[in-house]
Amino acid sequence: MLNKNQELQLTITDLSYEGMGVAHTDEGMTLFVDNALPGEVVTAKILKLKKGFGFAKTVSIETKSPDRVEMSSNKWAQTGIAPLAHLTYAKQLEFKTKQVKTLVEKNKLDIDVLETIASPNELGYRNKAQVPVRQVKRQLEVGFFRKRSHDLVVMEDFLIQDPKIDNTIKGVREILRQYGITGYDERNHRGQVKNIIVRRGYFTGEIMVVLVCLDKKFKHLPEIADEIHQLEEVKSVYLNHNPQKTNVIMGKKNRLLAGNSYITDKIGDQTFMISPQSFFQINSSQTPTLYQKAVEMAELNQDDEVLDTYSGIGTIGLSVAKEVKSVTGVEVVKSAVEDAKNNATLNHITNSEFFLGKSEEYMNHWAEEGKQATVVIADPPRKGVTSEFIQSTAKIAPRKVIYISCNPATLMRDIKEFEEYGYTTKTIQPVDMFPMTQHVECVTVLEKN
Numbered sequence: 001m002l003n004k005n006q007e008l009q010l011t012i013t014d015l016s017y018e019g020m021g022v023a024h025t026d027e028g029m030t031l032f033v034d035n036a037l038p039g040e041v042v043t044a045k046i047l048k049l050k051k052g053f054g055f056a057k058t059v060s061i062e063t064k065s066p067d068r069v070e071m072s073s074n075k076w077a078q079t080g081i082a083p084l085a086h087l088t089y090a091k092q093l094e095f096k097t098k099q100v101k102t103l104v105e106k107n108k109l110d111i112d113v114l115e116t117i118a119s120p121n122e123l124g125y126r127n128k129a130q131v132p133v134r135q136v137k138r139q140l141e142v143g144f145f146r147k148r149s150h151d152l153v154v155m156e157d158f159l160i161q162d163p164k165i166d167n168t169i170k171g172v173r174e175i176l177r178q179y180g181i182t183g184y185d186e187r188n189h190r191g192q193v194k195n196i197i198v199r200r201g202y203f204t205g206e207i208m209v210v211l212v213c214l215d216k217k218f219k220h221l222p223e224i225a226d227e228i229h230q231l232e233e234v235k236s237v238y239l240n241h242n243p244q245k246t247n248v249i250m251g252k253k254n255r256l257l258a259g260n261s262y263i264t265d266k267i268g269d270q271t272f273m274i275s276p277q278s279f280f281q282i283n284s285s286q287t288p289t290l291y292q293k294a295v296e297m298a299e300l301n302q303d304d305e306v307l308d309t310y311s312g313i314g315t316i317g318l319s320v321a322k323e324v325k326s327v328t329g330v331e332v333v334k335s336a337v338e339d340a341k342n343n344a345t346l347n348h349i350t351n352s353e354f355f356l357g358k359s360e361e362y363m364n365h366w367a368e369e370g371k372q373a374t375v376v377i378a379d380p381p382r383k384g385v386t387s388e389f390i391q392s393t394a395k396i397a398p399r400k401v402i403y404i405s406c407n408p409a410t411l412m413r414d415i416k417e418f419e420e421y422g423y424t425t426k427t428i429q430p431v432d433m434f435p436m437t438q439h440v441e442c443v444t445v446l447e448k449n
């Protein structure tokens with residue numbers, strides 16, 4: 001019988017989807033162990049027990065894996081910012097490929113999974129940071145939450161964020177402290193600043209700072225905004241009003257405090273305007289490869305009429321617009337649709353249109369009105385597409401569906417449903433957009449049989 005807080009020796013046999021070491025005990029329990037790699041023997045302390053499985057953390061490592069990377073800080077592991085940072089990058093890529101292959105097998109699909117394409121930058125690759133702000137020992141601090149908790153681990157080096165973003169966060173923190181601003185207190189729902197969001201254009205160096213605040217206004221806000229605007233590379237400063245007691249970081253309303261209403265960045269030779277609420281791929285060094293793989297697999301031509309669903313600020317659609325007859329995008333975030341329209345103008349694209357709404361509803365509407373499309377691009381969030389989306393896509397009957405997915409589990413589910421409508425795929429290309437984490441992006445093209 002195992003107990004919480006008990007320490008025991010474990011042999012790690014595998015890595016879970018979350019990047020935790022997997023061990024099986026004599027009692028028939030499966031334990032998921034923080035900071036433990038396959039082949040290692042560790043002494044671990046049990047943190048939580050459930051029926052048949054539990055969670056533990058490594059106390060000491062008795063036998064070390066040759067694939068272990070020594071870390072200069074354990075904060076990244078404590079917070080889950082970089083759950084695979086203790087594994088060599090080559091092994092991380094193998095882990096990602098295997099993850100997708102295992103899912104293909106489990107789903108009894110006949111698909112070839114290619115090797116995961118490495119990211120050019122393994123560290124400091126994130127162009128966006130969202131860090132919580134809290135009071136710690138009566139001082140405003142930034143950092144990240146300890147795993148499975150809301151306790152702030154104070155931090156200055158976030159490992160996978162652009163170091164210039166880390167610097168800006170420090171600069172903003174100092175300004176907030178100077179003006180006696182308080183960090184958010186979750187228990188009493190008090191304090192002024194909940195989060196700092198910083199986005200930096202990888203190619204332009206333009207920085208946007210968003211202060212997520214409990215109130216719309218507070219003392220010295222204009223001076224604070226002005227000082228933040230004077231920090232190196234900062235082009236845009238916003239206040240996002242989030243009065244709710246919620247885990248959702250941003251509220252619905254943004255107010256421009258200083259500078260421009262957007263920043264710009266480049267993908268290939270195109271420039272994109274990005275507003276605070278708009279999605280933008282977070283690993284700019286790898287985005288061109290992701291898009292290029294999708295385009296290569298789609299074999300587009302000048303007669304193609306492309307539907308770019310879940311289009312964000314139009315990045316994929318606009319990057320292929322010159323090679324095809326037309327691009328029609330649909331996206332649910334209003335400011336992203338506005339950005340997409342502006343981005344078309346900015347890049348002299350005249351054969352694109354963007355609509356505000358849910359992709360599944362627009363696809364249904366387009367299917368009913370008999371809209372023509374030869375290629376559909378789907379780049380949904382983690383939950384994947386809906387059955388309604390797949391049915392209407394089948395009705396529109398494009399020759400190809402380019403599917404870009406950040407969650408292989410929902411990708412498999414959707415591929416199986418597409419198969420019922422006569423669409424099949426032969427290969428999946430994993431692309432590493434998120435080094436040091438367990439996440440993997442996949443590109444695949446479904447073809448009409």
Ligand SMILES: C[S@@+](CC[C@H](N)C(=O)[O-])C[C@H]1O[C@@H](n2cnc3c(N)ncnc32)[C@H](O)[C@@H]1O
Binds near residue numbers: 312
């Ligand atoms: C993974 S992002 C992809 C964006 C874009 N294709 C890109 O590469 O930058 C998914 C996008 O889908 C949008 N979205 C989420 N649910 C949606 C829905 N039901 N219909 C349309 N867009 C949706 C999100 O706002 C987000 O912009």
